[in-house]
Amino acid sequence: MKKFITAIFVATVFGTSASAQEMTGAQMFRQNWTSAETASDGLGPIFNEASCHACHWFGGGARVRVRPDGEVAGAGVLLRHTFVDGTGDPHYGVQLQNKAVDGVEPEGVADLTALQVGDGLTRFLASVRFASGPGRTAGITMSLRAAPALDSTALVARVSPAAIIKGADSQDKNNDGISGRVHLLQVPGERPRIGRFNWKATAARVEDQVANALWFDMGLTSPAHPAPQGECTSRQHDCLEASGNQAPDLTVDFDNDRIATLSDHVRSLAVSPKIQEQPQSFTDAMCSSCHTPYMETSDGGSVALFSNLLLHNMGDGLTSYGGEGSASPTEWRTTPLVGFRGQLPDHRLLHDGRAANIDEAIRWHGGEAQASRDAYIALSGPEKLKLTSFVLALMSSMPVPSQGD
Ligand code: HEC
Ligand code: HEC
Known part of the structure; x- marks a missing residue:
């Protein structure tokens, strides 16, 4: 047909x-x-x-609002349900689809609640109301993904593969506790591609x-x-x-x-980054070890991105429970910090939108970023503010006027 x-x-x-x-x-x-x-x-x-x-x-x-009673409302947050190795639920596949055309039952709806976990930090709990099928399968993990702003996508696309590979230090040879690795995506019958988009670098182009x-x-x-x-x-x-x-x-x-x-x-949704003077703490607290300010582009130039586009183990606090591709549950791609997301209403940070602001996002960093997070915590109040203001300015870059819009 x-x-x-x-x-x-x-x-x-x-x-x-x-x-x-x-x-x-x-x-x-x-x-x-x-x-x-x-x-x-x-x-x-x-x-x-x-x-x-x-x-x-x-x-x-994603636009996410946390109500006073803890209910999380908004648009653009998905639920993935997979086994630990990343294979999808045998009935529902890897993603919960909450809508369907006439005559077909949707899979179900995820209700989200914000849970206070201390230190003013909040995590999101998902409970699924299945609308069809057998319901929850034993051994299936659940994890949320917030739609990222597409504000750095064009910049990420320009980075040369060699520059991504050059930043990798999977064995931590320089002994700084940070060991980024390239997410190589297996493509049947073709050479593996370097993953660079999405929270776990699961897409190459x-x-x-x-x-x-x-x-x-x-x-x-x-x-x-x-x-x-x-x-x-x-x-x-x-x-x-x-x-x-x-x-x-x-x-x-x-x-x-x-x-x-x-x-x-x-x-065309690119930004032209507005980079203020980088505070010393951005380097001293090792933010720049992962949020690499500049990356070389395929055409020999460079692009301000504040990401090495590598996967890092971010600790159990940020686990997705299930893996994706060869990325383990605790591995995430360093999020580029340049963009316009800082100006969007109800835009929250981190892969599931749990962080209301930059301070919270940093305090969730663990694993390879634990020492960096601890260095941030040790800063004085004004120094913290200087660092978070710098990051907020990066995230408040101006969109390049787009063509045909
Ligand atoms: C139901 C919500 C939803 C819809 C609809 C949606 N997206 Fe997304 N999008 C997401 C989520 C969630 C991610 C992150 C996925 C991940 O990390 O695995 C994402 C990631 C992306 C990325 C990667 C951005 C980056 O820089 O890493 C692009 C590009 C993108 N989407 C484009 C689109 C386009 C184009 C459409 C329409 C055809 C679309 N999306 C529809 C939720 C959505
Ligand atoms: C070991 C590598 C590493 C270090 C060191 C590191 N980060 Fe990150 N950062 C990441 C990764 C990976 C994520 C994505 C985590 C997630 O979404 O679960 C992230 C996310 C963020 C976000 C949220 C961005 C968004 O749009 O969601 C901010 C803000 C941030 N980092 C700032 C910092 C600052 C400031 C420092 C220094 C104090 C720092 N990071 C140190 C790897 C790192």
């Missing part, structure tokens, strides 16, 4: 409509996708949101992550993910039936040209 996307342009944004063929990347990003006349086309059968914009609000990330997002988060197909049933597994019969259970074919919702157009839009 021929597959189309029913492109109903959100008139509230531009007050006009465009057919799928003529859409710009910005329009694709804001589009509320729908399923076509049958659920076998377009959105779903199961999905998290109908648009990129729903989670990456105006190119930003913007295009790869855009195709992942379309498929995992929205159930839209592309050459990289042609299966029309999206992330529904062989045990989810109503989902398979709704998708027609077709053999993958080349008629996908997003062909490579459309993936390229949407990826160009993501890259």
Whole structure:
């Protein structure tokens, strides 16, 4: 069966409509996708949101609000459920899809509560209300991922692979307690690629992550993910039936040209970093050992990123319980600090959005960053403020006026 996307342009944004063929990347990003006349086309059968914009609000990330009673509300936080080795739940797959097209049950909804853990720090607890299937599987771990702001994605894309490899010190040969390692992604039949996007560096190219997002988060197909049933597994019969259970074919919702157009839009969300004088404590407290200020680009220049793009063991406080790719539960990619997320309302920090501000984010650092965190704690009040203000300024860089927006 021929597959189309029913492109109903959100008139509230531009007050006009465009057919799928003529859409710009910005329009694709804001589009509320729908399923076509049958659920076998377009959105779903199961999905998290109908648009990129729903989670990456105006190119930003998750918006999370903690209510006084501890209830966590907002948009753009996903739940992953995997075994420790990263393989997905046998019934639900690796991601909990909380929405579905008509006639199909969604998988379930994750209710989040903020738990005070002392020192003014908060962690998020998830409890899932399953709406279909057998419910929780023994041995499955649960972990949250907040949509990151797409404010550094374009800059990360420019870094040369050699520069990432050069920063790695997996055996900690320089004996500083910090041993970053490259996340090598295995690609069947091809040379491994260097992971650089997402909280655990699980995608190598913007295009790869855009195709992942379309498929995992929205159930839209592309050459990289042609299966029309999206992330529904062989045990989810109503989902398979709704998708027609077709053999993958080349008629996908997003062909490579459309993936390229949407990826160009993501890259257009770049910032031009505003770097104030770096306080001595940024180096003395070893922040710069992971949040490397400048990285070399593939075209021989350099880009201010404040990340080495390597995986680091961040200690049990920041564990995801399950791994991803070859990243272990406690390994995370150093988050680039440049961006515009510092100016976004309800944008919180760290991989699940648990940190309300920069001070809290630093105080969650453990593992390889334990000594760095301790050095931060030992700073005087004014010195702490100088350091966090410096980081906040990096995160409040101006977006480069984007094209076609
Ligand atoms: C349901 C919420 C949700 C939707 C919808 C969504 N994303 Fe995301 N996005 C996320 C989360 C969560 C991550 C982090 C995933 C991880 O770390 O594994 C992410 C990561 C990304 C990244 C990596 C950014 C970086 O610099 O590392 C890009 C690029 C991205 N998304 C683009 C898109 C695009 C384009 C769309 C629409 C096709 C989209 N996303 C739809 C939640 C969402
Ligand atoms: C061993 C490497 C390492 C060191 C040292 C380190 N960081 Fe980090 N930093 C990380 C990683 C990895 C993350 C992502 C952790 C997560 O989200 O769970 C992170 C996250 C952050 C964040 C949150 C960013 C966001 O947008 O979510 C801030 C802010 C931050 N670091 C600042 C600092 C400062 C300031 C220092 C020095 C006091 C420091 N870090 C030292 C590796 C490091």
